[in-house]
Amino acid sequence: MATKMDTTAIGGCNPEAAICTRGVTRDFQAGQQTITVLHGIDLDVKAGELTFLVGESGSGKTTLISIMCGILWPTLGEVKVFGTDIYDLSDDDLVEFRLNNIGFIFQQYNLIPSIDAASNAAVPLIAQGMDRLEARAKAVAMLEKLNIGDQADKLPNQLSGGQQQRVAIARALVHEPRLVVCDEPTAALDAASGRRVMDLLREVAVAEDRACIIVTHDNRIFDMADRILVLEDGKVTHDGKDMPEDH
Amino acid sequence: MIWIAIRMLTGDAQKFFGLVFGIAFSTLLITQQLTIFINLLERGASGVYNVSSADVWVMDPVSRTTDVAYAMPSTALDKVRGVPGVEWAVPHIRAQASVRTKDGDLEGVAVIGVDDATLIGLPKNMLEGSIDVLSQPDSVIIDDVGMTRMFPGQSPIGERLELNDQRAVIRGIADAIPSFTSTVVLYTKYSQALNYVPGTRNRLSFVLVGAEDPTQAKALSEKIERETGLKAQTREEFARDGVDFIIENTGIPLNFGITVALGFIVGVAIVGLTFSLFIRDNIKQFGALKAIGVTNGKIRRMVAAQAGLVGLIGYGLGVLGTVGFITAFSSDPTFKGFYIPWQIPLISAVAVTVILALTGWLALRSVLKTEPAAVFR
Numbered sequence: 001m002a003t004k005m006d007t008t009a010i011g012g013c014n015p016e017a018a019i020c021t022r023g024v025t026r027d028f029q030a031g032q033q034t035i036t037v038l039h040g041i042d043l044d045v046k047a048g049e050l051t052f053l054v055g056e057s058g059s060g061k062t063t064l065i066s067i068m069c070g071i072l073w074p075t076l077g078e079v080k081v082f083g084t085d086i087y088d089l090s091d092d093d094l095v096e097f098r099l100n101n102i103g104f105i106f107q108q109y110n111l112i113p114s115i116d117a118a119s120n121a122a123v124p125l126i127a128q129g130m131d132r133l134e135a136r137a138k139a140v141a142m143l144e145k146l147n148i149g150d151q152a153d154k155l156p157n158q159l160s161g162g163q164q165q166r167v168a169i170a171r172a173l174v175h176e177p178r179l180v181v182c183d184e185p186t187a188a189l190d191a192a193s194g195r196r197v198m199d200l201l202r203e204v205a206v207a208e209d210r211a212c213i214i215v216t217h218d219n220r221i222f223d224m225a226d227r228i229l230v231l232e233d234g235k236v237t238h239d240g241k242d243m244p245e246d247h
Numbered sequence: 248m249i250w251i252a253i254r255m256l257t258g259d260a261q262k263f264f265g266l267v268f269g270i271a272f273s274t275l276l277i278t279q280q281l282t283i284f285i286n287l288l289e290r291g292a293s294g295v296y297n298v299s300s301a302d303v304w305v306m307d308p309v310s311r312t313t314d315v316a317y318a319m320p321s322t323a324l325d326k327v328r329g330v331p332g333v334e335w336a337v338p339h340i341r342a343q344a345s346v347r348t349k350d351g352d353l354e355g356v357a358v359i360g361v362d363d364a365t366l367i368g369l370p371k372n373m374l375e376g377s378i379d380v381l382s383q384p385d386s387v388i389i390d391d392v393g394m395t396r397m398f399p400g401q402s403p404i405g406e407r408l409e410l411n412d413q414r415a416v417i418r419g420i421a422d423a424i425p426s427f428t429s430t431v432v433l434y435t436k437y438s439q440a441l442n443y444v445p446g447t448r449n450r451l452s453f454v455l456v457g458a459e460d461p462t463q464a465k466a467l468s469e470k471i472e473r474e475t476g477l478k479a480q481t482r483e484e485f486a487r488d489g490v491d492f493i494i495e496n497t498g499i500p501l502n503f504g505i506t507v508a509l510g511f512i513v514g515v516a517i518v519g520l521t522f523s524l525f526i527r528d529n530i531k532q533f534g535a536l537k538a539i540g541v542t543n544g545k546i547r548r549m550v551a552a553q554a555g556l557v558g559l560i561g562y563g564l565g566v567l568g569t570v571g572f573i574t575a576f577s578s579d580p581t582f583k584g585f586y587i588p589w590q591i592p593l594i595s596a597v598a599v600t601v602i603l604a605l606t607g608w609l610a611l612r613s614v615l616k617t618e619p620a621a622v623f624r
Contacts, residue, residue: 062620071538071619092542099540106622110535114258115251123251127541132250171539 013080017044018179018211019068024077026063026234037063038234040077045227047178048208050201052222053215054243055231062183064231065215069102069181070094082178099127103172103205105182109164111156111171117163118143118152121170128175135174142170145204162193166200173204180205180212191220198224219243248541252549253556255529262528265521266557267564270599273514274565277507278587278595279572284503286585291493292486293424294341297370301455302464304485305336305471308478310452312489313341314357314426318449319477326475327454332467337362338437339453342444346433347409348397356393356431358410360440367455369421369434375404376419381436388419392580393431408433410443424584427493511598518557519606526550526610530617538619550611554603562599566592 013020024041027034037060045051045068055061066072067079070086079086081101086094103124111120118139119126125135140152146166148159156164165185172180182201186194198221205212214225222228222243230238238244257263289296294313295304305327310316327336340360347353361368366378369388380386387408394403408415410433421434435443441450456479458467464481471479480488494500526533533546569587576582 066620069538092544095537095540095542097540098538102540104535104538104622106535106538108531110531110622112251112255112258112529112532115254119251119254123536124539126251127248127536127539127545 013083014044015083016046017080018047018082019043019045019213020080021064021068022078024064024067024074024079026060026067026072027075036234038067038074041234041236043229043236043239045211045213047211048206049211049226050206050224051211051213052225052228053213053231054217054222054228056217059231060234061215061217061231065181065183065213068213069104069179070098099124100175101178103175103177103180105165105168105172105180105185107184107187109156109168111164111167113156116153116155117148117159117167117170120156120167121174123171124175124177139170139174142174143167146170146200161188162197165197169200169204178210180210182212182214184216184218185214186216186218186221194218194221195224248545248549249552252552255532255549256525256553256556259525259528262521262525263557266518266525267561269514269517269521270557270561270602271564271568272517273510273602274562274595274599275568276510276513276565277598278566278569278591280503280506280510281591281594282569282573282585282587284499284507285588285591286582287427287499288490288493290425290427291489291491293426293489295482295486295489297423298339298368298455299371300367300457301482302458302461303456303468303471303479303481305454305456305475305477305479306452308476310478312492313453313485314489315492316341316452318447319451319454320449321451323451323475323477324454326477327456327471330467330471330474332459332463332470333456334459335365335367335457337365337367337455338451339368339455340437340440340444340450341452342440342450344411344433344444346397346411346415346431349407352397354393354397354431356410356433357426358440358443359432359434360437360444361434362455363436363438366436367457370423372422374420374422375402378419380418381434381439383416383418385414385416385439386418386435387415387439388421388434389417390421390423390425390432390434391583392423392425392429393433394420395580396429396431411445413443415443425580429581511602514598514602515605518602519609522554522606522610523613525553526614530613531622533614534617534619534622537617538622543615546614547611550607550614554607558599558603562596565595565599 021041021043024038026038027036041064053061053065067074073087086097089097118136121139121142122135125138126132140149143149143152146169148163148166151159151163185197228240228243229236307317307319324336324338327333342358344356344358345353346356366381369378374391389403403417406417458464468479468481573585
């Protein structure tokens, strides 16, 4: 098993990298104390791979993923997503960048309870300004791809947990983003269900021109990753196809 | 996104109806109380409004309203008639009296004596009978407040009254605007009124004047003041004085003001609390929307749309409630002639807008402060 601290060229981003971070550091204030959660992270994430970001609670993986997808400013360092230095963008441009380029699958789905599954899935398209009915039609097509087309008219509370997750996946993919970020997709599922979700994600979210990052600490699915990045105390301690043996 | 915002709001029926109720209740309280207040204030000018033909009212300099008047000597009438520009001038007496019905009930009434020859001083319209009935002996015309209060459910026509120990017969019913105190009013001829009210040396309350050029009523009133030493006011001025008298000498502006303020505060409390709860319940969804790429500007518009919807429905219901209230009580003399001036719904709309802007802003703050990254925690 290979363990690589960082395989990319330090000081410059590989132009083919989907995501490139250089020297990403993040501090948080806790009263008078400054806590450094990330210590100068340098890494590249390639498109067409299912990349796992793995670590114990408090290792900094949520902070790192938040910075990588443009919702949390790093204290230091730069982040390029498909060649765009996202923290050089203005606030509005960064929001628009997220809307057009990133799909989110949240652990708790965060579906809007009063609109049906198709409308939930259509939210990114509606936010982009697409006509609601047109957006809904596209969302229904995505739901059909995820095998829950027949649930399109149901409210989230009329769906099972698994169906809700599929709606959340549809919402993350409906606008064809180039980066998909998935937070603990299997945390609340049994082993078999977790593997089915991962199969589904690999089928629909991984593409040649799309990067897919999954934050997880579920060791039942580590074998499904194309690449695993292990984070410990704010540093990448492992980068490889498999988990290190001591984990 | 507006559609999503509206669905988010209406999907939570409990809070949606709570918000609508809060706004409707506030609107109803503000609109209804202001309507009653304004109409009651205008009752302070009812004595003037009931005499539509007089362009100028002439009175003793200390007189203030139709009900607070100091009597003048009868020579005042001739003085006024001698002023150039006066087309006609007639005497007008207003006095308090006690009346006893045939059943023995006692009622304080206002006796208004109008010019014997022209009957100028009577209300414009009659509900029953004609103004000519005053030519019959001991005739009085009662206003509709008196009819309802003294003769509920029966016609007062032909009824005899003991008016300050003298006989009076009701022969007509006037369609008059009630006074501020809703006092029963009996109209009779000036000469007859002198018999009914206790005698003092001076008994002429007002001289009602018609101007040769009604558009120059103000100039005429100034000329009358200069040439007679009496106080003369145009119809509009004297009506306003009646309203001002109530504002200055009663507690109703304060009382109604307190009620209107309470309506506003209750609105802020109910809507603010409910709105905050609604936003708090949906904070994760708003956070997710922000992470996905919905700008703060769009979030603001979403909350504004939610507030706007609640405002429109609540405000509409509140104003409709007020209209319903006024309509339902329109047959009651206390509320006779009540109307909703257009300014009042406008004031309510401003109040509702302020309530929603304030509560919406408070609720919105928590959404705008929410870090998109919070959705990963």
